[in-house]
Amino acid sequence: MCSIFAVLDINGDVQPLRQLALRQSRLMRHRGPDWSGIHACDGAVLAHERLAIVDVNTGAQPLLSPDGRQSLAVNGEIYNHRSLRGSLKQPYEFATESDCEVILPLYLEKSSGFLNDLQGMFAFVLYDETADRYLVARDPIGIIPLYYGFDDEHRLYIASEMKALMGICDVVMEFPPGHYWMSGDEEPVRYYQRPWQDFSAVEDAKTDVDALGEALEKAVVSHLMTDVPYGVLLSGGLDSSIIAAVTQQHADRRVEDGEKSPAWWPRLHSFAIGLKGSPDLAAAQKVADHIGTIHHGFEFTLQEGLDALDEVIYHLETYDVTTIRAATPMYLLARKIHAMGIKMVLSGEGADEVFGGYLYFHKAPDARSFHEETVRKLSRLHSYDCLRANKAMSAWGVEARVPFLDREFLDVAMSQNPADKMITKGKMEKQILREAFSEMLPEEIVWRQKEQFSDGVGYSWIDGIRDFARTRVSEKQLAHAGKRFPYNTPATEEA
Numbered sequence: 291m292c293s294i295f296a297v298l299d300i301n302g303d304v305q306p307l308r309q310l311a312l313r314q315s316r317l318m319r320h321r322g323p324d325w326s327g328i329h330a331c332d333g334a335v336l337a338h339e340r341l342a343i344v345d346v347n348t349g350a351q352p353l354l355s356p357d358g359r360q361s362l363a364v365n366g367e368i369y370n371h372r373s374l375r376g377s378l379k380q381p382y383e384f385a386t387e388s389d390c391e392v393i394l395p396l397y398l399e400k401s402s403g404f405l406n407d408l409q410g411m412f413a414f415v416l417y418d419e420t421a422d423r424y425l426v427a428r429d430p431i432g433i434i435p436l437y438y439g440f441d442d443e444h445r446l447y448i449a450s451e452m453k454a455l456m457g458i459c460d461v462v463m464e465f466p467p468g469h470y471w472m473s474g475d476e477e478p479v480r481y482y483q484r485p486w487q488d489f490s491a492v493e494d495a496k497t498d499v500d501a502l503g504e505a506l507e508k509a510v511v512s513h514l515m516t517d518v519p520y521g522v523l524l525s526g527g528l529d530s531s532i533i534a535a536v537t538q539q540h541a542d543r544r545v546e547d548g549e550k551s552p553a554w555w556p557r558l559h560s561f562a563i564g565l566k567g568s569p570d571l572a573a574a575q576k577v578a579d580h581i582g583t584i585h586h587g588f589e590f591t592l593q594e595g596l597d598a599l600d601e602v603i604y605h606l607e608t609y610d611v612t613t614i615r616a617a618t619p620m621y622l623l624a625r626k627i628h629a630m631g632i633k634m635v636l637s638g639e640g641a642d643e644v645f646g647g648y649l650y651f652h653k654a655p656d657a658r659s660f661h662e663e664t665v666r667k668l669s670r671l672h673s674y675d676c677l678r679a680n681k682a683m684s685a686w687g688v689e690a691r692v693p694f695l696d697r698e699f700l701d702v703a704m705s706q707n708p709a710d711k712m713i714t715k716g717k718m719e720k721q722i723l724r725e726a727f728s729e730m731l732p733e734e735i736v737w738r739q740k741e742q743f744s745d746g747v748g749y750s751w752i753d754g755i756r757d758f759a760r761t762r763v764s765e766k767q768l769a770h771a772g773k774r775f776p777y778n779t780p781a782t783e784e785a
Contacts, residue, residue, distance in 0.1 A: 291434075291684035292351070293318035293450035294363040295337040296415040298424045298473075300445060304330050307445075311337040314454040320605075321365075321450060321684040327351050329361045334417035334424060336363040341687055343367070343634055346517050349388035356383045359419045360397065364390040365450050366412030366434045367691070369512040374407060389515065390414070397425060402470050405481045409512065409697050413465070415448050423473040430482035431640075431695045432467030432672025435680055439463060451681075452607045467672050486704040487665050489658045497710040501702055503726035509696035510536040513636055514545045517554075520634040521627065522583070523690075524560035526573025528720060528731075528738060529638030529647075533693060534560055535730040537636055538581045559632065563588045563623040564747040573735060580732050586630070590622050592754040598622060599755075605685040606677065609778070611785050613678050615755060619747045620682040628686040635683065639675045640694035643667040644703045645711055645720040652713040661708035668704075671695075759783040 295315040297307045308330040315326065315337035322339030329336045329352040338351040344367070353362045368374070371389035374396065375382075382395040389410075396404035397416055402425055411433035416425040426448055428436045437452050439459025448465070449455050455462045465471075468482030485491040510533060514520070522534040541558040543549035560583040562574035571587045578585030595618050602618050603609065627635060642648055646664050654660035676692070683690040693699065706722060713719050718737065728736050763783040772779045 291321045291680065291687070291689045292341050292365040293321040293339040293454075294365050294413065294415055294448065295450070295454055296363060296417075296424075296426075296446075296448040297335040298333070298415070298417070298426075298446040298448065300333055300335070301443075304332060304335060307335050310458075311335045314449070314458070315339055317454050318449070318451050320687060323687045325350050329354065329363075331361070331417070331419050333419060333422050334361070334415075336361050336415055336417060338363045341633060341684075341689060343516050343518050343689060344389050345387035348386040349390075351388075351390070353386065353388065353391050353394060355394050355398070356385070360394055360416065361419070362390070362394055362414060362416045364393065364412060364414040365436075366390070366410055366414070366429065367513075367515065367689075368392060368408055368410040368412065369515055369696075370407075370409040377407075401425075402427075402472055402481070405470055411691070411695075413450065425470060425472050426465065426478075427470040427481075428465050428467050430468040430697060431668065431676065431700075433676050433680065433692060433695055435672075435677060436465040437462055438465050438471075453604075464672075484701065484704070486701065489661050489708070492661060492705055492708060493657070495705055495707045497706045497722060499722055499726045502706065502722060505699045505702035506532070506693065506726070507536050507539075509693040509699040510636065511540050511545055512696065513691045513693045514540060516634050518633045519555045519559075519631055520636070521559040521561055521632045523623070523635050523637045524562050524574045524577060524583070524585070525570045525638075526562065526575075526577055526735065526738070527570070527638070528724065528735065529641040529694065530574075531577045531638075531731050531735050532641075532723070532727045533636050533638050534558075534577065534583060535581045535727065538583055557584050559584045559586060559630070561586050561588070561623060561627055561632075561635065563590060563619045563626070565590065565592065565751055568747050570747050573738065576732060577735055580735075581730070586626070588623060588626050590619065592750065594622065595619065595751060596754065596758050601685070602682070606681045608673075608677065609780075609785065610674065611782070613674050615752060617678045617682040619751070620678065621685055624683045624686040624688050627683075627688050632688065634689045634691060637679055637690045637692055638694060639679050639690075639692045640668075640671065641720065641723065643671055643675075644694060644700065645723050646713070647720045649719065651719060654712060657707070657709040657712060660712050664704070664708070664711075668700075756784055 322341040324342040325340040327338045336352045368389040371392045374392045413434040413436035439462045469478035471478045524534045542556040564571040679690040
């Protein structure tokens with residue numbers, strides 16, 4: 291993961307703002323420890339902290355157009371950048387092999403009209419000095435975080451994490467997923483809308499399990515674009531096991547040239563974490579043995595998890611109870627992964643939202659209610675699982691990629707008949723996903739019932755957090771919480 295920081299709508303001396311950008315960007319250097327860059331001109335300042343994964347040698351940012359009049363800072367990956375380069379109508383002199391550089395010529399040809407062409411996860415700021423115009427955008431689902439605010443002189447600030455805007459902006463807001471903001475717009479404008487968001491578009495659809503499997507395999511392969519060592523997160527649950535199994539099938543070839551040449555790191559490493567005796571550790575080892583990864587299962591103690599809570603909350607920038615519970619083991623695992631020299635991992639977030647994997651989905655009275663809830667869950671994923679995976683990993687300079695949230699895969703998966711996703715007699719949650727990959731995994735994994743990540747790492751983890759919270763918050767403090775916290779008032783000691 292990288293980070294971006296920008297100051298826009300500047301009227302006045304840019305040099306003090308350049309120094310400010312350097313200072314605030316430094317607060318996010320954990321996201322991109324490999325290099326720092328900054329570009330300042332009369333109308334904008336763009337700063338970037340880089341985690342070098344693609345084009346390590348020349349892909350430093352901010353990126354500039356050939357005449358230097360357009361500048362770009364991106365956090366993310368554009369998986370289809372090579373095909374996009376080939377689709378350009380006008381010749382363009384690329385300066386790097388960075389996947390993100392293609393955004394510059396696309397902007398010059400289409401203004402903001404190219405955003406739906408991008409397959410990837412991204413948040414970026416582009417400044418056009420010729421037109422004195424900026425373009426800010428975030429990926430459709432919100433895999434990559436992005437925030438904004440204004441100072442008392444009405445300058446616009448953009449940052450990958452809220453902490454970089456604190457003390458500058460009185461109010462910090464989340465930039466909405468699937469939106470862009472062009473100079474002159476009063477607010478962010480939605481660009482991402484899909485037919486499947488409306489139940490009527492899928493009500494009579496046919497379910498194609500084979501097409502579903504092919505679409506996910508294609509998504510996983512596209513996500514293997516890297517010039518550095520990578521791995522997979524493997525909890526032993528269905529979703530991460532599928533991602534690991536598909537990845538293993540392609541790990542020995544380099545996807546950048548269509549799998550024509552051997553991979554630079556042909557042995558795939560998988561990673562799991564849990565308390566001693568946790569269900570996830572045992573299940574993950576079983577999957578790793580079956581698919582043949584080099585597996586690393588780490589144990590952590592309850593006290594180590596409790597000791598990390600302050601750091602986890604600092605990096606996640608949320609007090610959501612469920613998110614923090616799940617993020618803490620992930621944060622500890624990211625540190626281990628970083629220590630082994632791995633910069634990128636594939637993870638299984640998103641499948642539960644797409645396929646209705648949470649157990650409460652069995653209460654859906656009909657296909658319409660089921661589908662509308664999956665759409666709602668996807669629309670809120672940026673506040674929970676995406677935030678957790680991105681920030682828990684990036685705290686240690688590791689990038690998390692999530693193939694289940696690939697744009698093209700979502701179009702296939704969300705266009706399956708919702709009735710066939712429902713939990714009915716004789717069918718488990720995520721039935722069609724299990725069927726699509728039943729031959730890749732051990733039977734007991736394919737039909738393993740879902741557990742929350744924070745449960746799977748060890749059931750005593752949640753009890754331990756609750757007990758710890760009760761020692762820190764008295765009954766009197768909880769009873770008067772509304773006076774101290776009038777907004778989002780905590781309902782429990784843990785909150």
